[in-house]
Amino acid sequence: FSPLHLLTLANLIKVAACSHLVGVFNIGSRKGVSKADFAEMIASQLGLPTTCAQRGRSTNILCRATRSLDLRLDVSRIEVALDRTMPTLLNEVLKL
Numbered sequence: 117f118s119p120l121h122l123l124t125l126a127n128l129i130k131v132a133a134c135s136h137l138v139g140v141f142n143i144g145s146r147k148g149v150s151k152a153d154f155a156e157m158i159a160s161q162l163g164l165p166t167t168c169a170q171r172g173r174s175t176n177i178l179c180r181a182t183r184s185l186d187l188r189l190d191v192s193r194i195e196v197a198l199d200r201t202m203p204t205l206l207n208e209v210l211k212l
Contacts, residue, residue, distance in 0.1 A: 145204055
C-alpha cells in the first residue's frame with residue numbers, strides 16, 4: 117500500500133502532463149506499508165487512540181477477492197522519467 121496525499125498526486129500529474137510523458141507509470145509513495153501500519157500512522161499524526169484497534173489478516177476474510185498480499189507500487193520508472201524521488205509515506209501522512 118503506497119498512497120499519496122491528494123495535493124502531492126495532483127502536482128505530480130501536472131508535472132507529468134507538462135513533461136509530455138508517454139507510457140504507463142505507477143505513481144505512489146516510496147516504501148509503502150501495510151494498511152494496518154498506515155492506519156496507525158494516521159491515528160498517531162491526528163492524536164487518536166488505537167487501543168480499540170485490532171490487527172487482522174485479509175486472508176482470513178471469507179469470500180475475499182484474490183489479490184496480492186503486497187500492494188506496494190514500484191515507482192522507480194516515474195522517478196527516472198521525472199528525475200525526482202517520490203515522497204515517503206510518512207512524509208505524506210505528515211501533510212495531514
